[in-house]
Amino acid sequence: MKIRKKARYVDPDLCNACEECVKVCPVVKPDEYQMGLSSRKAIYIPFPQAVPCSYILNMDDCLGNNPIACGKCAEVCDKQAINYDDEDEIITREIGSIIVAIGLDVYDPTEMDEYGYTRFENVITSMEFERLICAGGPTAGHFVRPSDQQRPKRIGFIQCVGSRNPKIGRPYCSNICCMNTIKDTLLLADHYPDMENVVFYQDIRSFGKSFEDMFQRSREAGTRYIRGLPGDVREDPNTRNLTVTVENTTKGKLEHHELDMLVLSVGVVPPKDLAKISGMLTLSKTSDGFFMESHPKLKPVDAPTRGVYFAGFCESPKDIKDSVCQAGAASSRSGALLNAGQIQIEAITSRIDETACKKCGLCAAVCPYGAIVWKKGEAAVVIEAACAGCGACGATCLFGAITMRHFTDDQLMAQVRATLGENPQDKVFCFACNWCSYAGGDMAGISRMKYPTTNRVVRTMCSARVSEEMVLEAFRCGAPIVLVSGCHYADCHYINANRQTVKRVQNLWNKLEKAGVRPERLQLEWISAAEGQKFAKVMYQLEEMRQAVTMEEIEHARQALKPKPKKAAKKKAEAAVAS
Amino acid sequence: MAATKETFRCMLCGHEYQESVEKGEDKERSCPKCRSNSIRHLKKKSSTKE
Amino acid sequence: MVANPTNDKIRVGVFVCDCGLNIAGAVDCAAVAEYAETLPDVMCVVRNKYTCADPGQNEIKNAIHQHQLTRVVVASCTPRQHEPTFRQCVREAGLNPYLLEMANLREHCSWVHPGEWDGATAKAKDLVASAVARARLLQPQEELTVPVTKRALVIGGGVAGIEAAIELGDAGHQVVLVEKQPSIGGIMAQLDKTFPTMDCSI
Structure with a gap:
């Protein structure tokens, strides 16, 4: 595992945080920690309690390391902790287990124009509220509104901004915003008893330990809770006050509320680095964009990749307590693995028969792991420890030289034949990959989503394991419809093995068409482990297609797709030897 | 490399559409009409339809 | 390593799980078991109320010894849940864990086809036939052990x-x-x- 340790330009071991450098730095930038509500210098400490407790020089902001341009901070630093030539360092460490705790991003409400965030100065987000009310914040905890630095008398909170809103693609509940607002109203009631607080909400979700009690205290402290999310916010250009229009759904009345300030209780979104980490560790995500766990109930902190565990928000929205709980669970799972000191690799790896290998190198070209070593003129060799067992090579080999242990051609072909043995015309034949599509079928089951009984699923580790012959064999056995299904591109458990699936299905469509078989009878779908609903929907669609396939068509495919005589003879010979 | 217009056909609903394809791109395809992933890349036809 | 001296003979045992009413409520488990008996190389078929519970696992172990089974098919839930359980079970009975196969009668059948007695039962039979066909061709495998960096x-x-x-x-x-x-x-x-x-x- 390679880690880039970013240059700080200030040696944290030497820096004693004396602040002399900050005094002389001429560059003024918005302070990220304070949500841009105050400023910092190019050399700064992120916040007083920062760890490491050291200053850092932001080279993008710095005037330059040329002493003629500036260099003032280095001049005043007694400890000589500042080094303009500091460089990023690449640290390589062997790692046995990984805990992914990459957290969350806060929803940016600018796109929800009706609330006027960024148009009206006195509309702020709940994160900005945190800094404004904090004693360590830009106003030292004196709560004032941005437009005139005066203390507001009437504050409104709007809930579910960026949460439970399918229209903007955020259908999930962010979990923490209700309680955060309740906390905010209690803080305000405590600091400023005369302040009027009103909360616009669709549901208040105060389900955790002592949460309901807190909600009741907020109400007792005088906070008004109005059921209904505002449709419109307007600003009075003179007073800079805001008028909120809302349908009070409890009273069934349209109301207007004039407020001095409005806090948008913003939801949370998956961190933008999630896709990158997901790709590195071959993880997948649920429909809301957070990481998908190995099993929703029984393995809630395990990633599908062994040795990887989740902690905190990146798995699903949760509060601090739940994050700490999950972190404890993840470290315990991780520690157990490290203590064991060894791990068993499932015996599903690829093996190449040297004598059957025609030295073409096709297998090495499709291996996502570079686990097959091949040199021109030599037989290919599998590095077992690097092989993950997807079977892309096995399905690609034209000479039957590759055996996928535990998912052999013979085993899978036998399943095709046994499944379609009787009344094949009544069946929709499906190949599903272990990690996503098959798991998506499991999810449909767990969620009790009904679908037609006609589908028959055969499991492979990866959709790339499904060879052309397997699909053709299904048609030869009389399958009206064949589905090949795998992970979405971003979720492929074998890095990108399922791109081979696409190529193969394209080829098969051409082949079927050439043979006079309707290519539509072969279908391809990406179904994630979370998409039980899609699995069920696809099964309905395929059943509808199946009903339109005639017996003549099935019979024609049987005949037209018969293997070429030479191959058939060879197959027969092999079968005879085997039995 | 420049992008080229290519023709795709949804094998589920039959919808045929064009999309620009960049060389070497790695993109999951789904039908703009029915969301199916059974998208067949119809080669050679693109130039005549452009 | 395999206790069974007649290893090269294919002797399949099929264990059909009711899972209480989870499976038996939507699938005719008796008919599935009866059908399993007709499949090639199947030497014994056992119905369990809960195959994953100790009595169910003991029945598998006993049957392995009694019928000299060399392959085991458990027709119950998704292999993504209980494959490790049953692999351990057959291992304890002296069988290589890779000689186990599962048929997913619950997540992929009974739970998604409630009230479709005939269709669900027909599907369950096919799932078992497929699992038996695969089981007959399974080979013992040895797992590679690799060290974990601490x-x-x-x-x-x-x-x-x-x-x-x-x-x-x-x-x-x-x-x-x-x-x-x-x-x-x-x-x-x-x-x-x-x-x-x-x-x-x-």
Whole structure:
């Protein structure tokens, strides 16, 4: 595992945080920690309690390391902790287990124009509220509104901004915003008893330990809770006050509320680095964009990749307590693995028969792991420890030289034949990959989503394991419809093995068409482990297609797709030897 | 490399559409009409339809 | 390693699980069991109320010895849930764990086809036939054991990452904590007070 340790330009071991450098730095930038509500210098400490407790020089902001341009901070630093030539360092460490705790991003409400965030100065987000009310914040905890630095008398909170809103693609509940607002109203009631607080909400979700009690205290402290999310916010250009229009759904009345300030209780979104980490560790995500766990109930902190565990928000929205709980669970799972000191690799790896290998190198070209070593003129060799067992090579080999242990051609072909043995015309034949599509079928089951009984699923580790012959064999056995299904591109458990699936299905469509078989009878779908609903929907669609396939068509495919005589003879010979 | 217009056909609903394809791109395809992933890349036809 | 001296003979045992009413409520398990008896190389078929429970597992172990089984098919739930359970079970009875196959009669059948007695039963039979066909061709496999480096990487220095790193460190493990920002603390460090106890975030 390679880690880039970013240059700080200030040696944290030497820096004693004396602040002399900050005094002389001429560059003024918005302070990220304070949500841009105050400023910092190019050399700064992120916040007083920062760890490491050291200053850092932001080279993008710095005037330059040329002493003629500036260099003032280095001049005043007694400890000589500042080094303009500091460089990023690449640290390589062997790692046995990984805990992914990459957290969350806060929803940016600018796109929800009706609330006027960024148009009206006195509309702020709940994160900005945190800094404004904090004693360590830009106003030292004196709560004032941005437009005139005066203390507001009437504050409104709007809930579910960026949460439970399918229209903007955020259908999930962010979990923490209700309680955060309740906390905010209690803080305000405590600091400023005369302040009027009103909360616009669709549901208040105060389900955790002592949460309901807190909600009741907020109400007792005088906070008004109005059921209904505002449709419109307007600003009075003179007073800079805001008028909120809302349908009070409890009273069934349209109301207007004039407020001095409005806090948008913003939801949370998956961190933008999630896709990158997901790709590195071959993880997948649920429909809301957070990481998908190995099993929703029984393995809630395990990633599908062994040795990887989740902690905190990146798995699903949760509060601090739940994050700490999950972190404890993840470290315990991780520690157990490290203590064991060894791990068993499932015996599903690829093996190449040297004598059957025609030295073409096709297998090495499709291996996502570079686990097959091949040199021109030599037989290919599998590095077992690097092989993950997807079977892309096995399905690609034209000479039957590759055996996928535990998912052999013979085993899978036998399943095709046994499944379609009787009344094949009544069946929709499906190949599903272990990690996503098959798991998506499991999810449909767990969620009790009904679908037609006609589908028959055969499991492979990866959709790339499904060879052309397997699909053709299904048609030869009389399958009206064949589905090949795998992970979405971003979720492929074998890095990108399922791109081979696409190529193969394209080829098969051409082949079927050439043979006079309707290519539509072969279908391809990406179904994630979370998409039980899609699995069920696809099964309905395929059943509808199946009903339109005639017996003549099935019979024609049987005949037209018969293997070429030479191959058939060879197959027969092999079968005879085997039995 | 420049992008080229290519023709795709949804094998589920039959919808045929064009999309620009960049060389070497790695993109999951789904039908703009029915969301199916059974998208067949119809080669050679693109130039005549452009 | 395989206790059974007649290893090269294919002798399949099929264990059909009712899973209480989870499977038996939507699938005719008796008919599935009866059908399984007609499949090639099947030497014994047993119906269990809960195959994964101790009595069910004991029945598998007993049958392996009694019928000299060399392959085991468990027709119950998804292999993604109980394959490790049953692999362990057959291993304890002296069989290589890779000689086990499962048919998913629950997640992929009974749970999605309630009230479709005939269709679900026909499907369950096919799933068992497919599993038996595969089982007959299974081969014993040896797993590769690889050492695990005794060091953990924690990605992200927010409250969850910090907590996980501390716990692992306390347990005596080496931990590398990576954080993209200049300081650890994450979003929580930007909060003022936190619910429900109103204490400070840092």
